[in-house]
Amino acid sequence: MLTAVQLKDNEEAVERTDRDLTELAKAAGSLNKFIRAQAECDALKETATTHTDPVLNALEPLLHGRVGEPLSSDEYDKAVKEAQERADEGIPPGHEDFRTKEPELAAGDYLVWVQLMAEARHRGCDVLLVTGDVKKDWWTNRGYDIPARPRAELLQELREQAGVGLYMLTPSELLRWAKDLLELNVDEGSVRDLEQLGEASADKDSEDEAWTAESLAAFMDELMRRYPSRVKAIVAAAANGGFVDRETVYELAGYDETRRLRGFTQPIGTLSRDLQAVGVLTGGEPFLLTTVYGHATDPSWAKGFRIPSGVIPLLRSKYEGGELWQTRDSGEAVSEPSDRS
Numbered sequence: 001m002l003t004a005v006q007l008k009d010n011e012e013a014v015e016r017t018d019r020d021l022t023e024l025a026k027a028a029g030s031l032n033k034f035i036r037a038q039a040e041c042d043a044l045k046e047t048a049t050t051h052t053d054p055v056l057n058a059l060e061p062l063l064h065g066r067v068g069e070p071l072s073s074d075e076y077d078k079a080v081k082e083a084q085e086r087a088d089e090g091i092p093p094g095h096e097d098f099r100t101k102e103p104e105l106a107a108g109d110y111l112v113w114v115q116l117m118a119e120a121r122h123r124g125c126d127v128l129l130v131t132g133d134v135k136k137d138w139w140t141n142r143g144y145d146i147p148a149r150p151r152a153e154l155l156q157e158l159r160e161q162a163g164v165g166l167y168m169l170t171p172s173e174l175l176r177w178a179k180d181l182l183e184l185n186v187d188e189g190s191v192r193d194l195e196q197l198g199e200a201s202a203d204k205d206s207e208d209e210a211w212t213a214e215s216l217a218a219f220m221d222e223l224m225r226r227y228p229s230r231v232k233a234i235v236a237a238a239a240n241g242g243f244v245d246r247e248t249v250y251e252l253a254g255y256d257e258t259r260r261l262r263g264f265t266q267p268i269g270t271l272s273r274d275l276q277a278v279g280v281l282t283g284g285e286p287f288l289l290t291t292v293y294g295h296a297t298d299p300s301w302a303k304g305f306r307i308p309s310g311v312i313p314l315l316r317s318k319y320e321g322g323e324l325w326q327t328r329d330s331g332e333a334v335s336e337p338s339d340r341s
Contacts (some may be wrong), residue, residue, distance in 0.1 A: 060340045079114050083107035092137040099286045102269030106321035120162035128167045130174050211285050216314050218280050227267045235324040237307045238315035245304040261302050266291045
């Protein structure tokens with residue numbers, strides 16, 4: 001185990017360290033150059049555009065007429081709302097994505113599931129779903145080298161909705177079965193590559209990354225510059241146990257009654273991606289402001305917004321005692337400038 005070591009006053013140690021660091025930098029640079037050159041050699045020149053990509057050209061006739069129609073606008077909105085409600089209850093699939101993504105992106109797994117069930121009802125046959133998503137909201141891991149199986153909730157829901165069975169394989173498992181049952185010539189290297197990708201994805205998903213005081217402060221400061229109403233909503237939620245209701249958001253943001261709250265959380269996702277691009281965020285932080293549906297007037301309306309419980313102490317440290325930190329019984333909300341375009 002390494003501990004802190006003082007080297008700055010030891011001339012010989014400093015010289016040795018500088019020399020070795022220089023050699024390491026040269027080695028890393030040489031390796032990077034080699035990898036880039038190898039990548040250029042291995043790249044298929046035909047893949048520069050989608051019109052000449054040989055893989056896409058081979059897939060297009062195979063997929064022609066076999067891709068379903070997209071959901072209508074109303075069906076899509078309904079499905080996104082359902083995805084959020086299911087995520088609140090921890091119902092698979094896709095509820096894990098709501099920890100780190102804005103709702104419309106997080107709802108992707110459930111959108112797939114909705115269309116899968118519709119197609120199963122139409123065809124009246126069992127379903128084989130091939131997916132590289134190995135998160136626990138799709139699979140039940142049984143351990144001891146026993147293959148994972150689909151979540152029991154998914155099996156039951158598909159049986160209830162379409163009267164058929166569900167089977168699931170990862171891409172690497174599909175290739176192995178294709179080799180054994182269909183007697184296809186499958187490259188073992190391709191199977192191993194897919195297995196490694198699945199393992200890497202599982203490792204990444206198992207990481208429980210959290211907001212830090214530094215990353216949250218940077219995020220909130222930039223959010224205040226761009227969208228002050230979102231900062232007010234987040235801080236109000238922190239001051240009141242993690243939830244801010246619809247009426248308070250309207251008051252804090254200065255919205256009139258004709259203004260809708262649809263898309264209110266989208267700037268959170270936009271800013272998150274911007275800060276990931278410059279290295280301020282890792283991309284694993286829980287999504288900061290989540291819509292909670294089910295308003296008494298209309299269940300399709302948001303009744304409020306929720307923040308992750310883990311950020312409440314950090315927000316308290318940053319904002320408590322300031323004008324934005326107001327509990328429900330602390331009086332009128334402070335009016336601030338409108339969001340800029």
